[in-house]
Amino acid sequence: MPVQTDESNSSEAGLRPDGPKPALAFNRLCKSFDGIPVLREITARFMPGTVNVLAGENGAGKSTLFKIISGQLAPDSGILVVKGAPVLTFDPRHARGLGVSIIPQELLPIPDMKVWQNLLVGRERVSALGFLKRREMMAEARRLLEEFHLDIDPEAPMRRLGVAATQMIEIIKATSRDSDVVLMDEPSSSLSSRETEELFRAIRLLRARGACILYTSHRMEEIEQISDTVAIMRDGAFIRQAPTSTLTERQIITDMVGRDIEDLFPNRVIGANRTPVLEVRDFKVAGYPASTSFTVHAGEILGLGGLVGAGRSELLEAIFGLRKADGDIRLDGAPVAGSSPAKSIRRGIAFVPEDRKLAGVLTSLSILDNVTLPHLAGFTGGAGFVDNAARRARTLDVLRRTRTKYARLGQIVAHLSGGNQQKIALARWLVTGTPRLLILDEPTRGIDVGARSEIYQLIHDLAASGVAVLLASSDMPELINLSHRILVMRGGAIAGELTRDAVNQEGILRLAMGKTKDAA
Ligand SMILES: Nc1ncnc2c1ncn2[C@@H]1O[C@H](COP(=O)(O)OP(=O)(O)OP(=O)(O)O)[C@@H](O)[C@H]1O
Ligand SMILES: [Mg+2]
Structure with a gap:
């Protein structure tokens, strides 16, 4: 779709004949969805040979901006300039x-693609x-x-890879192409510190x-490590763009959120009791040679750490009944045989998957249905009618508490x-039942x-x-600060406990x- 340009705007947006040319510039870019402005007059420029972090809360407009630069969306107005030339076609x-x-x-x-085919898409040798x-x-x-x-078999089908490995494949693809502008929208969100390096x-x-x-991330420690400049967005507007060395983490957060954040992690006053809730014995996930045994107690947050491919997600999926496995699982002392997700939910197991x-979530359904459908029974009155007022009230409350936009x-x-x-994926388990x-x-991930x-x-x-919590996370501060105990996995087995x-x-x-x- 063509976009109107005008001369005076073009020069502001980095079209001056003298001086180094920005690799990328915007002038007063605007975009709305259903009449709601999502980008408001964004003006900025980014130079070649620089790493620029785009920081902003969920819903600030970062991905929308990336979609415009990469031609997936057209702006409603304003100019996008790539390497000195205004872009007129958004494709x-x-x-x-x-x-x-x-x-x-x-x-x-x-x-259905194999890893090697996907890695070399568009660069096939014939x-x-x-x-x-x-x-x-x-x-x-x-x-x-x-x-x-990366310890990934090039012959493996893409479907067998988890989110993090898929992300690494995309990263390799993007970096091995000859690109002048590289947009990375939360590439590290499911990577451990080792892959992030x-x-x-x-x-x-x-x-x-x-x-x-241009790089987005919600991990604050990464901003200082990798970026030359930080651009902060709030509610679709650019608040400021400055060299990273001139900003403190606190300033960035305050600009982003519009308020001060006190403590990220709760004070851990609670102690787990010794009542076992989940007991896993000699549990072998299909496709992994080793078996695992561990217990999660009532009130305990048990952390699971490990690198990409260590088998954490596979273990969790198998416990929930999404994957084949052999071995013994007990919930509150009773053996759990022949697991399936539906049975697991009935037994009181809740699961928020990596993907x-x-x-x-079912992305084609409404927010209200996504949050409350698994608990509809809890909102049903004596005559079998759904109490919609209660359903809405509880949903509004959990959306407010999770600061959902x-x-x-x-x-x-x-x-x-x-x-x-x-x-939303989290809210349904926090809302009730x-x-x-x-x-x-x-x-x-991405919050x-x-x-x-x-x-x-x-x-x-x-x-x-009193809920037992099993938490896999590649975000180290989160894993360390929330868990009472951490199991570290490697090659599908538990390599140790901390x-x-x-x-x-x-x-x-x-x-x-x-x-x-000694070897370290
Ligand atoms: N297709 C669409 N239809 C309606 N609204 C949309 C659409 N796509 C995005 N939005 C809205 O635009 C706003 C900005 O979304 P965007 O995805 O750009 O945010 P973001 O900064 O990338 O957030 P996050 O950190 O969560 O990824 C959000 O309020 C979102 O609901
Ligand atoms: Mg986004």
Whole structure:
């Protein structure tokens, strides 16, 4: 779709003939959905060879901006300038032709492709006779995976990879292309610190090659580590853009959230009691050689740490009944045989999966239905009628507590920002019907700092009321500060246990990487 330009705007937006040209510039970009402004007159410029973090709460407009730059959406008004030339056509292929590549926040599933095919999409090697040079491509894929220290079989179908591994594949794809503008929308949200280091290595390489990188993340510690500038967005507007070295973390948070955040983590006053809720014995997940045994007690938050591919998500999915496994599971002392998700829910097991679309939210349904459908019985009166007033009131309350940004309760979840969708995946288990066991896999993936402290408090309160919580997280501060105890997994097995007093990041990493104390 063509967009109007005018001369005076063009010069402001980085079209001046003198001086270094910005790789990317916007002038008064605007975008609305259903009459609600989502981007308000965004003006900014980004230079080649720089890493720029875009910071802002869930729903601030970061992904919308990225979708415009990568040609998936057209702005309503304003100018986008790439490498000195105004963009008049908004189309993904056109954007790629201009040297723009994107790692989207929501990765597109391409389940039937093999890893090597996906890695080399668009860069296929073909023989003179028109056949794919399969062996050569396989070797190239293997080389790329090794370069990024990834233990992934290039022959594996994409569907077998978890969210984090899929994300690493996208990162390799985007960085091995020749791009002048690279947009990364929360690439690290499910990566452990070890993979994030690999990601940062790739980003520094891109920067040295002269690329302009725009990066979003809700992990505050990353901003200082990787960025040259920070641009802060709030409610669709640019609040400020400044060199990272001139801003403190506190200033960034206050600008982003519009208020001061006191403590991110609740004071841990509660202690777990010794009543076992979940007992897992000699439990072997299909496809993994090792078996695991552990117990989660009432009121306990048991953390699960490990690198990408360590088997944490697979273990949690198997316990919930989404994956085949052998072994013995007991809930409140009673054996649980022949598990399925439906049975698990009836037994009082709640699950927030890493991939919220797997068993988390139905994006084509409304917010209200997503939050309350699993608990409809709890809102049904004596005559079998659903008490809609109660249903709405409880939903409004949990949306307020999780600081979810939305337009209407009847709005479909697909139209929410990524972080706000994640809040919905959590909200349904926080709204009512306290479970016996709450399984959380990367619960705050993509959730902003402003809402994190509230969500941590809600998880903490559930544990305090006697719920057993099993928490897998690659966010180290979260894992360390919320858990009473941490099991570290490696190669599908439990590599070690760290108690509350002994927990620290080095200890977790050492176990995750299979190093003994002496070797480290
Ligand atoms: N297709 C759509 N229809 C209606 N509203 C939309 C649509 N896409 C996005 N929005 C709204 O636009 C606003 C900005 O969303 P966006 O995804 O850009 O936020 P974000 O800053 O990327 O947030 P997050 O940190 O959660 O990813 C949100 O309020 C969202 O609900
Ligand atoms: Mg987003």
